[in-house]
Amino acid sequence: xxxILVGNPNVGKSTxxxxxxxxxxxxxxxxxxxxxxxxxxxxxxxxxxIDLPGIYSLAPSSLDEGVSSDVLLDQDYAGIIxxxxxxxxxxxxxxxxxxLELGKPMVIVNNLKNEANxxxxxxxxxxxxxxxxxxxxxxxANTLEGIEEINESLKNLKTPKSKVDYGEIVEEFIHKIRKxxxxxxxxxxxxxxxxxxxxxxxxxYLQKYGKNTEILQLVNQCEEQVVVLGEAxxxxxxxxxxxxxFIEKIANECVTFESTITELKDHKIDKILTHKIxxxxxxxxxxxxxxxxxxxxxxNPLSDYLDTLINQTDKKETLISNFFNIFGIENMxxxxxxxxxxxxxxxxxxxxxxxxxxxVYSGVGSIIIFVPQIAILFFLLTFLDSVGYFSRVALLFDxxxxxxxxxxxxxxxxxxxxxxxxxxxxxxxxxxSKKERLMTILLVPFMSCSARIPIYLIFxxxxxPKQQAVMLLILQMIGxxxxxxxAAILNSSVFKKQKSNxxxxxPPYRLPKLSYLIRITFEKVKDFLKGAGKxxxxxxxxxxxxxxxxxTGLALEQEDSILAFxxxxxxxxFNPIGFGNWQSMSALISGFMAKxxxxxxxxxxxxxxxxxxxxxxxxxxxxxxALSFVVFNALYVPCIATIFVIKQxxxxxxxxxxxxxxxxxxxVVSLLVYLIGLAIF
Amino acid sequence: xxxxxxxxxxxxxxxxxxNDFEETLLEKLHNFGIYEEAILYKARxxxxxxxxxxxxxxxxxxLRISDAQNIEVEII
Numbered sequence: 037x038x039x040i041l042v043g044n045p046n047v048g049k050s051t052x053x054x055x056x057x058x059x060x061x062x063x064x065x066x067x068x069x070x071x072x073x074x075x076x077x078x079x080x081x082x083x084x085x086i087d088l089p090g091i092y093s094l095a096p097s098s099l100d101e102g103v104s105s106d107v108l109l110d111q112d113y114a115g116i117i118x119x120x121x122x123x124x125x126x127x128x129x130x131x132x133x134x135x136l137e138l139g140k141p142m143v144i145v146n147n148l149k150n151e152a153n154x155x156x157x158x159x160x161x162x163x164x165x166x167x168x169x170x171x172x173x174x175x176x177a178n179t180l181e182g183i184e185e186i187n188e189s190l191k192n193l194k195t196p197k198s199k200v201d202y203g204e205i206v207e208e209f210i211h212k213i214r215k216x217x218x219x220x221x222x223x224x225x226x227x228x229x230x231x232x233x234x235x236x237x238x239x240x241y242l243q244k245y246g247k248n249t250e251i252l253q254l255v256n257q258c259e260e261q262v263v264v265l266g267e268a269x270x271x272x273x274x275x276x277x278x279x280x281x282f283i284e285k286i287a288n289e290c291v292t293f294e295s296t297i298t299e300l301k302d303h304k305i306d307k308i309l310t311h312k313i314x315x316x317x318x319x320x321x322x323x324x325x326x327x328x329x330x331x332x333x334x335x336n337p338l339s340d341y342l343d344t345l346i347n348q349t350d351k352k353e354t355l356i357s358n359f360f361n362i363f364g365i366e367n368m369x370x371x372x373x374x375x376x377x378x379x380x381x382x383x384x385x386x387x388x389x390x391x392x393x394x395x396v397y398s399g400v401g402s403i404i405i406f407v408p409q410i411a412i413l414f415f416l417l418t419f420l421d422s423v424g425y426f427s428r429v430a431l432l433f434d435x436x437x438x439x440x441x442x443x444x445x446x447x448x449x450x451x452x453x454x455x456x457x458x459x460x461x462x463x464x465x466x467x468x469s470k471k472e473r474l475m476t477i478l479l480v481p482f483m484s485c486s487a488r489i490p491i492y493l494i495f496x497x498x499x500x501p502k503q504q505a506v507m508l509l510i511l512q513m514i515g516x517x518x519x520x521x522x523a524a525i526l527n528s529s530v531f532k533k534q535k536s537n538x539x540x541x542x543p544p545y546r547l548p549k550l551s552y553l554i555r556i557t558f559e560k561v562k563d564f565l566k567g568a569g570k571x572x573x574x575x576x577x578x579x580x581x582x583x584x585x586x587x588t589g590l591a592l593e594q595e596d597s598i599l600a601f602x603x604x605x606x607x608x609x610f611n612p613i614g615f616g617n618w619q620s621m622s623a624l625i626s627g628f629m630a631k632x633x634x635x636x637x638x639x640x641x642x643x644x645x646x647x648x649x650x651x652x653x654x655x656x657x658x659x660x661x662a663l664s665f666v667v668f669n670a671l672y673v674p675c676i677a678t679i680f681v682i683k684q685x686x687x688x689x690x691x692x693x694x695x696x697x698x699x700x701x702x703x704v705v706s707l708l709v710y711l712i713g714l715a716i717f
Numbered sequence: 718x719x720x721x722x723x724x725x726x727x728x729x730x731x732x733x734x735x736n737d738f739e740e741t742l743l744e745k746l747h748n749f750g751i752y753e754e755a756i757l758y759k760a761r762x763x764x765x766x767x768x769x770x771x772x773x774x775x776x777x778x779x780l781r782i783s784d785a786q787n788i789e790v791e792i793i
Contacts, residue, residue, distance in 0.1 A: 092748035124774035127750040155775055276747060303761050312766040431779045435767030438781070468741065537784060539745045542770065542777040 037083030038075075039190065040107060042135060043119035044128050045090030046543050048147045052119055052177035053087040056080075056186065080187040083114065089465070094134045094226075095235040103465070105237050108138065109223075115141035115193040117186065122152035122159055122174065125291055129283045130276075133200055136168065137226040141193035144172045145186060150179065151544070157293055164290040169196045198225060200282045202275065205265075206232065209258040216247040216254075231255055233272050305545065306428065315432045322420070324509060330412045331493070332505045338408035339493075346371050346401045347647055372397070372645075391580055398645065399576030399636035400569075406490040406635075410564060413486060415557040417455055422548035426451060427540060434538050440520060441527030443469070443538040446476040450519065453483030454512070456564065457678040460485075461685055471531045477686050478526065479519040481674045481698050484512045486564065487631035491669045494635055498650045499662045515670050518701060571630035571675070579626050579637040594643050599625070613668065613703065614661030614710040624668070630675045660713030664706045671702035720785035721769055723792070725762045731755050732789040742784060749778055756793065 041056075043049045057076030074087040088104040095105075108116075118135050120128040125146065132144060146152075146159050165172040171189045175182025202210070213228035230238035231251050239248055259271035268274035308314050329335070344354050347370065360368035368374055375397055379389055420426065429451070430444030437444055445467050453460035460480045467473040484492075492511045500507045582599035584591060591597040595618070602625065603618030610616040619641050626637035639645060642652045657665065673679060673695055683691040723729050731753050734743055750773050751757065758772045769785045770777055 092745075124750070124776050127748075127774055127776070130748070157775075276752075280752070306761075307764055310765045310770075312764065315765065431765045431768050431770075434765070434779075434781065438767065444779075468745070535739065537739060537742045538768070538779065538781050539742060539749070539784075540779045541749070542779055 038086060038111065038113040039078070039083060039115050039117055040086045040088060040111070040113050041117045041119060042088055042104065042108070042131070043090060043147075044092055044121060044131060046541060047090070047119055047121040047128065048177045049090060049119050050087060052117075052145065052147060052175070052186075053085060055177050055180055055183050057085050078187075078190075080184075081190045085117070086111075086113070091131065093131060095230065095233055095237070108135075109238075109241060113140070115143070115190070117143055117145060117190075119145045119147050122146040122148050123155055123157060125157075125159065126283050126287050129286060130279055132168070133279050133282065134226070136170070136196045137198050137200075137229055138223050139195065139197075139225065140223075141195045142170045143186065143189045143193055144168065144170060145182070146172065146174045147177055149174045149176045149181065157291065160290045160292075164286060167286055167289065168199065170194045200279055202229075202278050203262075203265075205261050206258065206275070206278075209254055212254050213251055216250055217242060217245055229275065232258060233275055306542075309425070309428045310432055312432075315428070319429060319432065322425075326413070326416045327509050327512065328505055329416065330409055331489075331508050335409035335412050336504075339405050342408060343405045344370060346404055347645070372401070387584070390584065391577065394643075395576050395580030395640060396573060398639040399579070399633075400572055402636050402639060402649075403490060403572055403632050406493065407561060407565070409489055409493070410486045411557055411561045413489075414455060414560040414564075415553060417451070418553055418556050418560070419548065422546065422553070424543045424545045427542050430538075430540055431542065437523075438536065438538075440523040441531055441536060442472050442475060442523055443467075443536050445538065445540065446472055446479075449476050449480055450483050450516070453480045453485060455486055455560070457481055457483065457485045457674045458681050461678060461681045464685065469536050472536050474686055474690065475523055475526055475531060477682055478690070478694055478697065479523055481678055481682075481694060482515040482519040482522070482671060482701070484515045484670055485631065485674055487675065488670055490632060490635040492666060494638075494649070495653070495657075495662050495666045498653050499657070499659050511666060511670055514667060514705070518671060518705060522697070522701065571677075572632055572636050575626055575629045575633040576636055576640065578629075579622070579633070579640050583622070583640055583643070594641070599641065612710075613706040614664040614713075615657065615668075617656065619656060620665060624672070627669060628673060628676065630677070631669065634669060659717040660710055663713050664710035667709045668702045668706040671698060671705055673698050718790060718792070720771070720780075720788040720790050721782045723759045723769075723771070723790060725759055727792050728756060728758050729790040729792050731757065732791050735787040735789065738784075738787045749776075750774055751778070757790075 041049055041053055053074070053076060056078055075084050076087070077084050086107060088107055091104045094108065116135055116138070118132050120132065135142060144164070146161065146164075152159065159174060161172040161174055171194060173182055173185050173189060175186065177183070209232065210225060210228040213231050214224045217224055217227055227238055227242065231242070232255055234255065239251070242248060242251065255271065262271050262274045263269065265274075268277050309318055345356055354369050356371060356374065357369045360366070360374075368377065376393060379385075379392060384392065426448050430447045432444070433447055434444030437446060446464075449460045449463045449467075452463050457480050460483065461477055464473045464476045464480070467476060492508055496504050496507045496511070579599065582602075583594055583597045585598060586596045587598060587601070591600075594600060599622045600618045603621035607616045607618050607621050610621065619638075622641045623634045623637050626633040638653075639649050642649065642656075644652050653662070679691060679695065682694050686694075720729075720731075731751060733753060734746075746752070755773065759770075760772050760777070761770065763769055763782075765779070767782055768779045769782050770779050772778070
């Protein structure tokens with residue numbers, strides 16, 4: 037049995053989903069956090085719950101709204117949980133009325149009861165239930181208040197009947213359209229009304245009956261008659277108006293206010309955070325603090341410690357050596373010595389030993405040590421998102437984004453891209469304008485994702501040890517700067533003459549629980565390792581194979597290997613930007629699979645252990661060429677997964693455009709960086 | 718007067734959306750409960766460049782000033 041959770045954006049849908057399923061869906065304080073449907077098993081009821089992206093209406097205006105209409109229309113489900121924001125019931129009820137017209141069993145949950153109480157709003161659920169014909173419950177999902185009652189209600193959901201009075205003319209045309217769609221028995225009224233609203237999604241859906249021409253004729257006739265009444269300038273507005281009258285009736289009979297207008301508490305904070313100058317300075321300060329904490333204050337010491345446990349080091353006393361000393365075993369100072377000794381003990385040697393230690397262990401080990409930095413970055417970004425800061429940032433930078441053909445809404449996918457480009461591309465679905473969405477998709481790959489961090493860290497650590505935080509901030513920012521420049525170019529060329537706008541809800545500040553932040557960070561790191569893990573294991577084996585073998589058999593020297601051959605073939609192209617050698621080329625080729633692979637492949641390509649990598653890099657790069665190499669990595673195609681998602685979201689043509697764009701931009705910017713580097717260093 | 722001219726602490730009613738107001742934006746405004754005759758409130762002065770912030774049903778909404786100039790309102 038499947039139930040569907042539907043509601044406006046930012047009403048606490050994901051929080052309720054987590055409470056009912058004990059799942060760890062990411063809860064954001066920004067409209068449009070759920071960009072794809074999620075399915076979880078209900079804890080106290082039988083069946084599963086589908087969490088849909090937040091929608092304002094069943095007539096989709098953006099792609100995430102399209103996902104919700106698809107599910108409500110096509111899927112077989114037992115009932116709907118419609119979640120509303122108690123603090124702004126009238127706005128939420130427009131969707132509720134459309135859902136009631138679907139004729140499916142339903143329960144209505146007025147969420148955010150505590151916030152409503154603090155604003156002096158009281159809702160009479162009994163009266164509301166009488167008017168709407170389904171159970172209506174008050175709840176506060178974040179404190180789990182009302183969860184028991186929702187579970188209880190799911191056992192006996194009531195099927196509603198449409199209550200809105202659309203007037204004789206519309207009812208007559210609903211009847212006529214229903215006759216043209218004989219199947220879809222239970223939802224014919226909803227389908228007919230959607231046709232009258234000229235809902236393109238529904239008209240597409242009804243094409244299977246081959247009656248769309250007749251339907252559209254009826255819609256036009258209905259519109260002509262309705263406009264004469266003078267209540268609205270078109271049919272869509274008329275239907276909206278009639279629902280509005282019904283909503284006013286519900287509000288008058290069921291909702292009481294102690295005060296009609298309430299001063300929101302967030303204004304004092306917003307005076308600074310959304311101020312045209314102070315806001316930007318605060319944003320930069322927050323960004324710098326994040327990088328200082330992530331890469332300097334906490335992240336680095338943790339990574340160094342992990343390094344002593346995983347890789348070969350000179351350190352004689354570690355947690356691992358202490359553990360083995362208890363059993364009187366010496367020389368086991370880290371996991372590397374444990375793994376090598378174990379393989380030797382069970383008789384693994386030769387090529388198999390080389391594959392497991394030089395290939396898989398070195399590759400995976402070189403990534404694992406960066407997990408602390410990535411986890412801290414995820415933690416801090418999740419905190420800012422949950423608090424409600426991202427909506428303010430979208431407002432703050434809108435006037436700048438407007439100049440390059442985007443709106444502040446594009447900023448959220450771009451910031452998400454700092455974590456991972458894949459969800460960032462998916463989160464562009466919250467952008468209604470096709471032009472803004474496509475432009476944002478093309479810009480996301482330039483945002484420096486967490487997979488690129490190990491590359492920056494290792495090179496900055498070796499070549500710029502005294503300016504780590506500043507250099508890392510510059511490297512993270514270079515993608516953003518390039519993205520802005522590119523947006524301006526695209527806006528005045530490819531996407532010229534297409535309008536953009538901004539209408540955004542500013543959610544109240546909400547302080548997330550520490551336990552929630554830890555849980556979500558853990559889930560994100562787990563997803564990162566799971567997603568990257570398969571590429572790293574497959575990639576390291578592939579790189580090991582290509583470096584171990586030549587076209588004629590075992591490669592005696594790395595230089596004779598298959599990878600070296602491929603690298604040498606394209607290396608001359610990269611001479612002008614400072615790293616035209618086969619080793620660098622091989623690392624870049626590995627990076628196409630996943631950016632984590634660049635660092636993971638370096639020890640294999642150089643044929644050294646992870647701890648000897650630093651010294652080896654000093655032999656192959658100068659400061660200028662190292663910087664050029666890192667910048668190229670910051671800007672060229674992020675990974676196969678991102679390419680695949682771009683193809684899915686924007687189509688094959690734009691996927692190829694994105695690939696060539698990123699390669700060209702990476703080459704040009706690296707060339708500039710290299711030339712400047714030669715002049716400075 | 719138009720929406721962008723409303724001052725802080727003023728309540729106002731939407732009178733009409735000018736003819737050149739973008740249709741998709743109009744639909745979005747409706748979704749937020751902002752339609753002709755809707756009563757809104759401007760709680761604070763503009764702080765962010767190019768954007769006006771107003772309040773409806775206890776929710777704050779941000780809209781570009783260039784679009785706000787196309788909405789006729791009446792102070793109540």
